[in-house]
Amino acid sequence: MLSEGWAKVYITVEGDSGDIECCCEKKDSHMEDLSLQYVNLEESENLERHRTQGFRSSKALVVRRGAPFRVSLQLEGRTFDPKTDFLRIKVMLGSLYVIIPVTSSKKVSSSSWNAYIDPEGLNLQRPSIFICSPASASVGYYRFQLCVFTQDSRTACAIGKFILLCNPWCREDAVYVPFEDQREEYVQNDSGLLFMGTPMNLVSRPWSFDQYEPGVLEACLNLLQVSPRHQKNTRLDYLNRNNPVYISRVVSAMINSEDDLGVLKGNWSDDFKQGVHPSMWTGSGDILKQWAQSGYSPVKYGQCWVFAAVMCTVMRVLGIPCRVVTNFNSAHDTNANLVIEEYYTETGQKLNVSKDSIWNFHVWVECYMTRRDLGPGMDGWQVLDPTPQERSGGEFCCGPAPVKAIKDRRIDMPYDIPFVYAEVNADVLSIIVSKGRVISYSKDTEKVGSLILTKAIGFPIHQNITGDYKHIKSPTSSLTPRRSTMSRDSTLSRGSSNGVSVSLTLDRAHVAGEPVCFAVKVINRQNVAKKMKVHFNAQAKEYNHGPSDAFWETHGVIKLAPMEAKVVHQQILPAEYAHVLGDNLINLAVVVEDMDSQERVLASEEFNIASPHLTVQVADSIVPNKVQTASVSFTNPFSHPVSGVLTVAGAGLIQGKVNFRVLSLCPGGRMEQHITFVPSMVGTKMLQASLSLTNISSTIRGFKMVSVHGA
Missing domain, CATH: 2.60.40.10 (Immunoglobulins)
Structure with a gap:
């Protein structure tokens, strides 16, 4: 309430970051001898200091927690006297607020809000004040009120606003990253590569994260505001936004629209008429802005790489280091037995009868943070998966699961470690059935999680991070994908029995317009001659589905002398696979049948035919x-x-x-x-x-x- 005889005066001045509203109290009879005209948020200097220059289009100043930002005051009248005059700042986040006295000491605490006046500017009409948030301050859209109190108990106030983000440059912040090249890549880089296809034939899809595009920052902040947690308990949500673990779970749930007003609607059908085919998106900006402008209606449509890429944008905007990760041959183990069953007919056609599945690739994100809730040893990269697959804590979200915990199978820890562990470690059981009866089976312990990639720091190539997730038998190059999918000694690409073994080898990575050439080697391991039926077939499949009916097949008979090996060469012509191009993959299988014993041996591979490049x-x-x-x-x-x-x-x-x-x-x-x-x-x-x-x-x-x- 204003005191008797005083009136409230508002002054609006255009500063570096927009209008700053000022007010003061004055006597009706005369002007105050010390008045505050306006506050300048020194946008250019602060954006550079806080490495937020890309957010220049924002209507509010964007700064990072744990580091001071400078505001300058325009005073009129007499000089500010620190002995009789003092400054106070009220910082507000929703209904939460803190009142900060402005001191003359530069010694600040990283655990509390602080403000100090530059002593060199005390005798000037434009003194500077530095405001510093704690390194654990909540992320969000803040308002502040700066008041000058004079010796006559008269006040003048200015009202401003700023956006506070996490700070990977601050050692006390839970998202601190010690290396500048990593901060540039995982926070500031606004473009990247998403890896798809198969390990032998990688597809590098360019993606624009768009975090600096106009409207994207605001959409990311709105995502936090419309989340169910914020709507249910605003005060508690604001308090918890100091923790990157909490923030990441909220974002993971809000990227998909299954439980809330989330950003993307998933669609794994063949009908995309009501929206955009997931493969047509090229960046996050269009998606986030469409979501915000529509009043938070889900954008149609997304699949795993779109969910992950959009989440990467949101996390980088909020200041949490983030990268997109691809897991090749990713298991979805519905019954948690760490075994994926795959069924084939006696002629090698793959059947869609199992609730378990293996996606040729699955894309998620990793965020870098300290896990103070888990104790030492679990800091660093954490898996988060916004693709809606299973509920976690009642919501369709996943993580943050420490990568170190996945490698060491620490399934006793939160969050969702058993699910992610199965995605990279499940065994594959290949079963041949005939008339409802199992006639042959084989087990592969290496196919799932055979290759895990992310974009390399500073270069448009991939980095192999498989060894971060699992104990691998032999080291693999960090720059070259393993070709073992086509040549490893496993029972998927190499089937064997007591009498016969068979291996299937593709000669190279294939590009559209070229024939698909492959070879099948059959070895008779016994001292008796054998007559063998050989069944070949190819089926088109999407990366996350079982295959459709065979689009190509051929059959033949070979004779093998005792202990003889023969190689059969085959090819699929471009005209025979042209109608299954696009984002499809091909499941190629061969079944060799001993005509005397009816024993059957299976070898199979799934591969992609890459599109040419612009x-x-x-x-x-x-x-x-x-x-x-x-x-x-x-x-x-x-x-x-x-x-x-x-x-x-x-x-x-x-x-x-x-x-x-x-x-x-x-x-x-x-x-x-x-x-x-x-x-x-x-x-x-x-x-x-x-x-x-x-x-x-x-x-x-x-x-x-x-x-x-x-x-």
């Missing part, structure tokens, strides 16, 4: 705010004409997306499209292009990393 070229010298030119080219490798739509995008390079229509391109024909763009940000950016073909269910992609140098 070539993106950019000039070497790129500077911001200057028109630049790039070119995108493509040569048609197919045996028929193709046409489609070319889309080019790049966060920090191009506003929105640019589309071009590609008319009929004959076999062997080449197209080249030139694009102009104006970079808006300094740093390494990704220019990505995609060509969606209209007469083939396929998308051709390409990207180029662009270094934008300061002028």
